[in-house]
Amino acid sequence: MRAPSARTWQTAVLALIVIGLIALALGGYLTPLSRLVIAPFVSAQTWLSTRFLTLQNILSSSQDLTRLRQRNLELEAEVSKLQSEIIDLKQQIVETRVLSALVEFARVHPENRYLAAAIIGRDPSPFVKYVIINRGSDSGLRSGMPVVTSQGLAGRIAAVTAGAARVELITDPASSVNVRLEPSGAQAVLLGSLTGELSLDLIPQTASVNVGDLVLTSGLGGNFPGNILIGQITSVYQRETDLFQQASVQPVVDFSKLEIVLLITNFRPVDIEPLVPTPGAP
Amino acid sequence: MATLLAFPILGILLVLQTAILSQIPLLQGTTDLVLLAVVAWSLQRRVQTAWQWGIIGGLLVGFVSAVPFVVYVVGYLLAVGFSLLLRQRIWQVPLLAMFIATFFGTLVIHLATLVALRVSGIVLPLGASINLIILPSILLNLLLALPFFTLLSDLANFLYPEELEM
Numbered sequence: 001m002r003a004p005s006a007r008t009w010q011t012a013v014l015a016l017i018v019i020g021l022i023a024l025a026l027g028g029y030l031t032p033l034s035r036l037v038i039a040p041f042v043s044a045q046t047w048l049s050t051r052f053l054t055l056q057n058i059l060s061s062s063q064d065l066t067r068l069r070q071r072n073l074e075l076e077a078e079v080s081k082l083q084s085e086i087i088d089l090k091q092q093i094v095e096t097r098v099l100s101a102l103v104e105f106a107r108v109h110p111e112n113r114y115l116a117a118a119i120i121g122r123d124p125s126p127f128v129k130y131v132i133i134n135r136g137s138d139s140g141l142r143s144g145m146p147v148v149t150s151q152g153l154a155g156r157i158a159a160v161t162a163g164a165a166r167v168e169l170i171t172d173p174a175s176s177v178n179v180r181l182e183p184s185g186a187q188a189v190l191l192g193s194l195t196g197e198l199s200l201d202l203i204p205q206t207a208s209v210n211v212g213d214l215v216l217t218s219g220l221g222g223n224f225p226g227n228i229l230i231g232q233i234t235s236v237y238q239r240e241t242d243l244f245q246q247a248s249v250q251p252v253v254d255f256s257k258l259e260i261v262l263l264i265t266n267f268r269p270v271d272i273e274p275l276v277p278t279p280g281a282p
Numbered sequence: 283m284a285t286l287l288a289f290p291i292l293g294i295l296l297v298l299q300t301a302i303l304s305q306i307p308l309l310q311g312t313t314d315l316v317l318l319a320v321v322a323w324s325l326q327r328r329v330q331t332a333w334q335w336g337i338i339g340g341l342l343v344g345f346v347s348a349v350p351f352v353v354y355v356v357g358y359l360l361a362v363g364f365s366l367l368l369r370q371r372i373w374q375v376p377l378l379a380m381f382i383a384t385f386f387g388t389l390v391i392h393l394a395t396l397v398a399l400r401v402s403g404i405v406l407p408l409g410a411s412i413n414l415i416i417l418p419s420i421l422l423n424l425l426l427a428l429p430f431f432t433l434l435s436d437l438a439n440f441l442y443p444e445e446l447e448m
Contacts, residue, residue: 120300120301121297121300121301121304121346122300122304122305123300123304123346123347123348123349124296124299124300124304124312124314124316124343124346124347125347125348125349125395126304126307126310126311126312126415126419127349127392127395127396127399127406127411127415128347128348128349128399130347130348132300132346158348159348166348168348173399173404173406174399174402174403174404194310194406194407194410194411194414194415195310195410195414196310256305
């Protein structure tokens with residue numbers, strides 16, 4: 001039997017050492033040692049990797065910037081589009097509210113037939129209070145038809161073309177409306193003015209008129225149907241020496257924000273001009 | 283050509299005036315864009331269609347307004363006549379002429395309106411009319427006089443290019 005050679009012994013020792021190292025590693029006894037060995041490599045790799053990534057960012061940043069700018073423009077366009085949609089929707093909400101109020105008004109006054117129209121302009125002259133609406137004789141409008149809003153009386157049609165009409169507001173200096181005061185039942189005349197304020201004249205001295213009384217159309221004169229609300233009395237001027245009382249009226253309609261109005265199409269104004277006695281006539 | 287151009291230009295200005303500017307008053311006064319355009323056009327040196335612009339502007343505004351249309355036709359023609367007079371007298375300072383013509387043009391049209399309304403039975407208080415309408419309207423028109431003069435000057439230079447001597 002031949003004795004083991006030196007090479008065999010060397011191999012066996014190496015195997016034992018490897019097995020021992022593996023056993024020690026599995027047992028966790030080599031962790032501090034491995035940490036010591038690995039740490040410099042990790043540090044070096046981290047340093048190298050950081051520098052590489054920085055360099056890569058610098059090289060690719062121009063492309064990113066372009067892409068970001070493009071994306072920013074797209075997003076800004078999207079925001080503008082959405083804002084415009086929001087404005088449209090808000091406008092639609094406002095219009096819906098106005099129309100719903102007008103429908104409610106028409107439901108409460110079933111005796112009249114209504115036609116809605118939008119205000120598209122105001123008279124170029126600041127001396128008169130007229131508005132232009134987008135309905136005309138093609139829609140069956142005629143001069144003299146009363147114009148109301150969901151709150152109350154606004155005016156009447158003064159002139160008509162095929163596709164548009166001019167409406168004289170009750171605030172016009174030339175406007176006069178026969179009215180009735182509630183609860184006293186007194187008759188008076190509502191007058192417009194240069195500033196758009198409304199006032200009452202020709203209130204009998206004997207009538208009991210108070211602040212807060214309601215002003216409604218009386219229907220006298222044939223220009224407007226009766227019982228349409230106009231406003232409330234805010235102050236009364238009464239002097240013993242005057243023939244009549246006067247009063248200021250706060251209208252229920254906000255004439256600075258008129259957008260949509262209703263036209264009472266089944267009302268025909270009555271021309272009482274021939275019945276008014278003229279001086280010298282038999 | 284320049285006369286026909288009055289229809290779209292004055293028409294657009296009238297639409298702007300009735301739809302937007304009439305709803306932005308200063309006290310009760312408002313801007314008169316058509317008057318400004320007519321006056322600025324009349325003050326341009328080579329323009330020969332000033333009277334036509336005055337008539338067209340007057341008819342357009344008179345058709346839309348409840349004020350008798352004669353007021354605007356006569357008022358704009360008076361403003362054109364006054365502007366042409368100023369163009370001859372103070373041609374060296376066209377901007378000054380623009381301001382003066384705007385001032386007197388606005389005044390004439392508003393006074394003519396007052397007279398016409400009085401004739402038709404609507405008596406407006408003169409003091410309130412001056413304080414609440416005439417003076418604020420003059421101020422608004424004077425504020426817009428300069429940009430209008432510049433715009434109409436560019437238009438006149440485009441339509442009537444200066445002849446160069448060779």
